[in-house]
Amino acid sequence: MNNLIAYSFKEWLTDQLYFLGGLVYLTRDCLREGFKKPHNTKLLVEQIYQVGYRSFPLVLVTSGAIGMVMALQFGYGLEKFGGKPYVPRLVASTILREIGPMFTSLMFAARVGAGIASEIGSMVVTQQIDAIRALGSSPIKKIVIPRVLACLIVLPLLAAMANVIGNLGGLVVGSLELNIDAQFYYRRIIETSNIKDYMSGFGKTFFFALFIAIPSCYFGLNVKNGTQEVGVATRKAVVTSSLLILIGDFFLAKIFWVLEKWL
Amino acid sequence: MAVIEVKNFKKCFGDKVVHEDVSFYVKKGECLGLVGGSGTGKSVLLRSLIGLEKPDGGTIHINDREVSNLKESDWIDLRKTVAYAFQGGALFDSMTVYQNLAYPLNEHSHLSQSEISTRITSQLNDFGLAGTESLYPSEISGGMQKRVGLARAMMLEPEVILYDEPTAGLDPYNTKRIQELILKLKAKGVTAILVTHDMPTAFAVCDKFAFLKDKVIKEQGTTEQLKNQPNSLIHQFVEGNIL
Ligand SMILES: Nc1ncnc2c1ncn2[C@@H]1O[C@H](COP(=O)(O)OP(=O)(O)OP(=O)(O)O)[C@@H](O)[C@H]1O
Ligand SMILES: [Mg+2]
Numbered sequence: 001m002n003n004l005i006a007y008s009f010k011e012w013l014t015d016q017l018y019f020l021g022g023l024v025y026l027t028r029d030c031l032r033e034g035f036k037k038p039h040n041t042k043l044l045v046e047q048i049y050q051v052g053y054r055s056f057p058l059v060l061v062t063s064g065a066i067g068m069v070m071a072l073q074f075g076y077g078l079e080k081f082g083g084k085p086y087v088p089r090l091v092a093s094t095i096l097r098e099i100g101p102m103f104t105s106l107m108f109a110a111r112v113g114a115g116i117a118s119e120i121g122s123m124v125v126t127q128q129i130d131a132i133r134a135l136g137s138s139p140i141k142k143i144v145i146p147r148v149l150a151c152l153i154v155l156p157l158l159a160a161m162a163n164v165i166g167n168l169g170g171l172v173v174g175s176l177e178l179n180i181d182a183q184f185y186y187r188r189i190i191e192t193s194n195i196k197d198y199m200s201g202f203g204k205t206f207f208f209a210l211f212i213a214i215p216s217c218y219f220g221l222n223v224k225n226g227t228q229e230v231g232v233a234t235r236k237a238v239v240t241s242s243l244l245i246l247i248g249d250f251f252l253a254k255i256f257w258v259l260e261k262w263l
Numbered sequence: 264m265a266v267i268e269v270k271n272f273k274k275c276f277g278d279k280v281v282h283e284d285v286s287f288y289v290k291k292g293e294c295l296g297l298v299g300g301s302g303t304g305k306s307v308l309l310r311s312l313i314g315l316e317k318p319d320g321g322t323i324h325i326n327d328r329e330v331s332n333l334k335e336s337d338w339i340d341l342r343k344t345v346a347y348a349f350q351g352g353a354l355f356d357s358m359t360v361y362q363n364l365a366y367p368l369n370e371h372s373h374l375s376q377s378e379i380s381t382r383i384t385s386q387l388n389d390f391g392l393a394g395t396e397s398l399y400p401s402e403i404s405g406g407m408q409k410r411v412g413l414a415r416a417m418m419l420e421p422e423v424i425l426y427d428e429p430t431a432g433l434d435p436y437n438t439k440r441i442q443e444l445i446l447k448l449k450a451k452g453v454t455a456i457l458v459t460h461d462m463p464t465a466f467a468v469c470d471k472f473a474f475l476k477d478k479v480i481k482e483q484g485t486t487e488q489l490k491n492q493p494n495s496l497i498h499q500f501v502e503g504n505i506l
Contacts, residue, residue: 127351133315134347135342136339136370
């Protein structure tokens with residue numbers, strides 16, 4: 001029994017090391033080939049459309065709902081203490097610093113990470129990745145880099161929109177449910193939130209984009225034996241990027257606090 | 264001069280040894296017919312020749328350049344001159360037939376879009392695929408996919424072509440057509456390896472044969488020699504007497 005645990009732990013550890021090594025190699029290849037000409041803007045634009053435009057409704061609904069719920073909970077919770085006027089500030093800074101970028105990224109990981117891993121995985125299974133190589137081009141350049149760049153461009157934009165829509169949701173609930181004057185609510189958001197709040201949340205999304213895109217590409221490219229593994233790769237991509245986002249968020253938040261104190 | 268020279272080639276997948284010790288060479292303009300039972304590693308051998316699989320031993324020389332340890336970035340250049348026609352076509356399923364054929368030209372040639380279009384039209388005619396330009400791979404038959412794959416591999420006019428069962432699953436008319444196309448390229452001096460079970464085509468096209476069995480090349484010989492030796496392994500294999 002102990003042996004079995006030790007064995008599976010060893011196997012697990014080897015897997016993780018392979019994964020980490022694979023990520024490092026993939027990142028290195030991306031950096032190496034990303035700067036080489038020619039740059040394929042058409043592929044990038046296509047990916048931005050696939051990844052971004054299509055994720056927009058999801059982000060819209062998620063962030064709006066979260067803003068509304070937060071305003072409601074804070075409002076009723078603080079009512080007893082006469083804290084209602086603080087609702088705009090609380091909702092705004094929580095959304096800007098954490099919830100907006102975080103939820104957007106998690107939704108993005110579920111939607112786009114899964115899409116990337118399964119698409120690339122299927123391309124491996126149907127030998128399309130081999131075909132790209134056999135025709136003298138690089139899958140990193142043709143497949144991986146456009147997706148990574150698209151995520152890097154799109155996720156921050158989506159997060160920025162989520163911030164606005166989340167606060168808008170808060171404002172709607174604030175004025176309709178909590179009877180906070182909409183103009184007052186709006187002014188409070190503007191007065192109390194500052195660029196630091198905004199940047200500390202927004203800045204994280206660039207890291208989150210990488211946490212999503214690179215592991216998803218990695219798992220897709222490493223599919224070996226048939227369609228069943230495509231499903232496994234997809235699941236791994238979503239789980240891994242979500243975990244990286246959640247864990248990374250803590251450390252990034254810490255780093256951003258330190259930076260803020262400095263600046 | 265040998266364009267392709269394989270010496271003591273070895274390939275395993277985990278514990279499974281596919282090739283133990285395979286050696287052969289193909290001279291410029293020659294066509295080697297590679298025959299062997301299903302699962303003897305013909306595709307793996309071709310894939311190794313173009314760097315899609317890494318050998319576990321031995322050497323591969325292409326145009327006198329040792330390639331078995333080449334980095335992926337160096338392969339990219341080499342693959343412009345060595346083409347591999349996949350057994351299953353391996354078409355890009357998000358692209359139309361036209362886009363599939365245009366892919367290698369857009370990547371490696373400096374042709375204008377109108378020149379590319381002319382080339383593709385004539386290529387499609389040669390392969391009996393006229394009118395399929397705007398169809399997606401899922402909208403054409405398996406045999407058509409195979410021909411598109413072959414057409415795509417020939418698009419850049421490579422010096423070496425590795426055909427992986429190019430006529431399997433085709434009707435006699437199209438088989439003949441492919442056979443003629445292969446001969447036409449051969450007349451232009453293209454070096455080739457042809458993996459096939461279609462012996463009439465093989466005899467029409469190949470200058471020599473290698474028979475893959477039990478992880479090694481069991482028999483080699485020129486087409487002439489084979490024709491005069493009805494007891495050879497290849498003959499027996501073709502007639503279905505041995506695997
Ligand atoms: N990626 C891989 N991983 C593990 N084993 C593999 C892999 N690719 C091929 N093999 C094994 O190598 C052997 C040779 O396969 P290959 O596809 O080269 O056969 P083949 O001679 O082309 O057969 P066919 O005539 O049916 O196309 C098979 O037994 C196969 O199981
Ligand atoms: Mg095969």
